[in-house]
Amino acid sequence: MTKSPLLPSILLVGCGKMGGAMLEGWLAHGLAPSVIMDRHLPELPAPHRVVRTLDAIPAEFKPDVILLAVKPQKANGVLAELAPRFPNATLLSVMAGRTIASLLKAYRVGHAAASPIIIRSMPNTPSALGAGMSGLYAPPEASEKQKKQCEQLLSAVGETVWVAQEGLIDSVAAISGSGPAYVFLLAELLEQAGVEQGLDAKTARTLARGTIYGAGQMLHQLPTDAAELRRNVTSPGGTTEAALKVLMASDAWPQAVSTAISAAVNRAKELAS
DSSP: OOOOOOBOOEEEEOOSHHHHHHHHHHHHHOBOSOEEEOSSOOOOOTTOEEESSGGGSOTTOOOSEEEEOSOGGGHHHHHHHHTTTOTTOEEEEOOSSOOHHHHHHHHHHHOTTOOOEEEEEEOOGGGGGTOEEEEEEOOTTOOHHHHHHHHHHHHTTEEEEEOSSTTHHHHHIIIIISHHHHHHHHHHHHHHHHHHTTOOHHHHHHHHHHHHHHHHHHHHHOOSOHHHHHHHHOOTTSHHHHHHHHHTSTTSHHHHHHHHHHHHHHHHHHHHO
16 A cells, blocks of 8 residues: 655644544644744644754754744744744744734844745634634745645645635635634534523533534535525425525624624734734
């Protein structure tokens, strides 16, 4: 049996919820020897290495991709510190809101002549299970090799799409980056409603989670439009129709979801300023 090729080597800067989710997926798929810079992560098995500071990165280590997974508000100091060591790196940012221009400006504080190629992405936490959804944007100067390496990393933990304009990454963040939280909220609310209607908590949780899982599988595996799948469940005059009349009222889900997504996009733009 032929062994699958290793994923590109990375320097992962920040291993919180998002960075940690992706790292779990990459380790499962076979990651080339890599370094993770994080203050709290325990040691990893060889050939990978965890370091607490940039100074602890082995001098001979030359990652294919530097993946930036720190909080957007804390990125400037990290970027300025990285620049002298890796002036012409391929940077893959998974930070919401931070534009390529703002990241490049911060990088050049540490090395005025640095010329990194910065590719932006917005993955989500199901990446830990290999079920992630990531959007990517690459500037025109990015090479096909650089784009392929970044896509290879994200494809190993789920599905990927490319967007043609950098600003659309904010929309990706609002839909799929934050999207799991919306689904988890729906699960919470279904569980609560089940208990209100007399079910015990364990049964309500099983019903809510199993239903979301099954519906997600249908959306993933069937080519049928979501609206058609909804109509297929909705018998005229039945229980589903009664519920949907409430949820689909103009001032209910249609307005709330649109307003929520706009709020997420606007917040991403605020983080860029």
